[in-house]
Amino acid sequence: GESVGLHLPTLSVQEGDNSIINCAYSNSASDYFIWYKQESGKGPQFIIDIRSNMDKRQGQRVTVLLNKTVKHLSLQIAATQPGDSAVYFCAERPNSGYALNFGKGTSLLVTP
Amino acid sequence: DSGVTQTPKHLITATGQRVTLRCSPRSGDLSVYWYQQSLDQGLQFLIQYYNGEERAKGNILERFSAQQFPDLHSELNLSSLELGDSALYFCASSPGSTGELFFGEGSRLTVL
Numbered sequence: 001g002e003s004v005g006l007h008l009p010t011l012s013v014q015e016g017d018n019s020i021i022n023c024a025y026s027n028s029a030s031d032y033f034i035w036y037k038q039e040s041g042k043g044p045q046f047i048i049d050i051r052s053n054m055d056k057r058q059g060q061r062v063t064v065l066l067n068k069t070v071k072h073l074s075l076q077i078a079a080t081q082p083g084d085s086a087v088y089f090c091a092e093r094p095n096s097g098y099a100l101n102f103g104k105g106t107s108l109l110v111t112p
Numbered sequence: 113d114s115g116v117t118q119t120p121k122h123l124i125t126a127t128g129q130r131v132t133l134r135c136s137p138r139s140g141d142l143s144v145y146w147y148q149q150s151l152d153q154g155l156q157f158l159i160q161y162y163n164g165e166e167r168a169k170g171n172i173l174e175r176f177s178a179q180q181f182p183d184l185h186s187e188l189n190l191s192s193l194e195l196g197d198s199a200l201y202f203c204a205s206s207p208g209s210t211g212e213l214f215f216g217e218g219s220r221l222t223v224l
Binding site (some may be wrong): 045 | 143209
């Protein structure tokens, strides 16, 4: 069936390094993708989004890359900081629907 | 603070009981979404309302129901509760029926 999934459940990086979190999706009809960050005990917070007519979008310290050929989405975090430690979710919205479908999440741990 | 308010934050109840979770969306947002997050699971979409009407339905059990009131707040009713219903229930809102979702802090339900 259609699904959004993450390649790695956990990722450990050193402070100052760059982080890359990957996500695969299978619904080629999805037209909108979004990354959320969820800190312990809190609700998900928006990080960055990208529409299917783009392949790259940059924010502050974050970049999202979209490869529609292989149905792959990635989130790059530059100069990772301890405050970046959280669970990161990718989500897709099929263009036939309204709600976002979320993957299971990747736990990012930033070590000093 | 996302501007989405959920109550109660924590709720402990017994199997077979019924509970109601409440959500106030951000001011001006017409859409409300409900998601369930179980341990080690991603966010599972339950249901969406737009301006008082059901817009989309996901993996919502028949024991669960929701509604959105004229003032745009929403309630999620969970009945005949089972142990497996223990989870975090998130409400999110958005200005329209698509786009970025703003999440509340969640309601943690524990069924004993």
